[in-house]
Amino acid sequence: MAEKRTELTELGEFGLIDRIEKQFSLQNSTSVKGIGDDAALISVGDDYLVVSTDMLLEGIHFDLSYVPLQHLGYKAVAVNVSDIAAMNAIPEQITIGLAFSNRFSLEAIDTLYSGIKSACENFKVDLVGGDTSSSASGLVISITAIGRVAKNKVALRNTAKANDIVCVTGDLGAAYLGLQVLEREKQVFLTNPEMQPELEKYEYLVGRQLKPEARMDIVYELADKNIVPTAMIDVSDGLASELLHLAKSSGLGIKVFEENVPIDSLTFETAIEFKIDPITCALNGGEDYELLFTIAPSDHEKLKNHPDIHFIGHMHTNAAQNVMVTKQQTVVPLKAQGWNHLR
């Protein structure tokens, strides 16, 4: 009799993570929070160390035909720092596991590390260890980032309160459209290698895709204003997916307003050019690495004039109702169509 075979696509990435989480329980008193947030929490005196791991694989997460190695190194660090920022923590150390085939020269690896170094300097993190190995095919980068936060300042996903205001930083959808532009230019080049790629017009979008920043500036500013977000998550899989994570883990519902979702004008125009609804890019594009957080209504006053923080909605007690009010004032359910790497 054949053994049962279940395809992982039936479960999806989040389904698999839930399944793993259920199988493992925490035994050590220093393990305060395990799977299920942007980062794990380890108790050290009055602080938590926060630990996050991300893996980037060639052919899945990046295409070296248009991703410069230096940017890739920078991005690999930035996306991990973003997970630390999402805990309201300050990053301090990273370790890097790197595997590459013999098609990579020493000069190529040096270029990759120059991007890593630039990110380490920018985010003030120390590269403290890692592992290098050969790979049978593509480049694999695995980064673990470690940060620190006072126990009474940590921001989890599951602690939003009803009536809290939902905030998001920066603008959304640009990185997704940057990827569409790069993919289009790659196809043009493959068809006709004489053609030079037309990227100048899309510089902002392409930059958001290739060299995203982690919003540590926001973490420092919130601390300056003495604001601890009631909950926080970074926007890596698309705003809709993260809104639903925040609502579900807090046991609440969420209501957002389309007109308040920040979209850059170039993102808007380029979405139209690609015949995609701009709000779809913002909700489901992913890789924005902005911060999505909730604040107590009493903190609104302190942030209301901030140029880069947008108030897009609020939390409410009806956990079954996660909705967006469109510009036409119709109420539509929020759905996550974010990236699914197990697709």
Next chain:
Amino acid sequence: MAEKRTELTELGEFGLIDRIEKQFSLQNSTSVKGIGDDAALISVGDDYLVVSTDMLLEGIHFDLSYVPLQHLGYKAVAVNVSDIAAMNAIPEQITIGLAFSNRFSLEAIDTLYSGIKSACENFKVDLVGGDTSSSASGLVISITAIGRVAKNKVALRNTAKANDIVCVTGDLGAAYLGLQVLEREKQVFLTNPEMQPELEKYEYLVGRQLKPEARMDIVYELADKNIVPTAMIDVSDGLASELLHLAKSSGLGIKVFEENVPIDSLTFETAIEFKIDPITCALNGGEDYELLFTIAPSDHEKLKNHPDIHFIGHMHTNAAQNVMVTKQQTVVPLKAQGWNHLR
């Protein structure tokens, strides 16, 4: 003009690590030790957190045609715990980055995690986070292990003293011969699929290859006896390579005696069968995951009757002289021919 291309094989893995280490300096006061030991050290009050990352790639580090997924999960955790043990620390948490192609079913991933879980229980570590992703080809496992040790108990590589006694646990060379047996049986099977593999006789060797243990028992025993090793490293790349690491980083020379290097009788016989000198397996085989450490001569008394700790030599002040005294009483230089994954 063509850009310069230097092959990574010219540099080797250790050369590359040295190169990376030189490019990065530590900025944060909590980063006490970076690249260059089994694990990094992060200061937390009176303790250090020790952090180590290892990456295992299909086709490079393991061959799924004979490595059971459950054992692979166990081994992936054990080899990381071994790095924590090598700092004289107690492991507490791990994160796991996992990438796999769609040829893996949910049942296969469950089997892998059952091995991971078994190791977590055995070594009392908590799985606190990670990342799952698809891969274009093979399975990739990246593990970061975090442990803790009192600052005055940590064992580094570079702190051995002249006249310290060099100790190694268990026996060496078995995992390497286990791999040779598995590779031979694979070839037999490929030639004639009707043949059943003959592994029973080699069970110990194959077990050492497929399901190694981290020597946490030794870490606990040394603590019980109130012994802090003056230096320690785990034997992953072969005894010779680790002896040279210890000597070089401590700025000393090392002298070991072939007759004291522990080799199991089955390892000895099987080496002869494979027409390899048994001492070569012990010196250069790798993947033993035993502990190699130095103790002050005054601690010898406390350990001299330990059944699983072997006194193989001593440290001396002539840093240029790293030698082995053979059974024939000739003095030969120690050379590392250990595994080089960048080969």
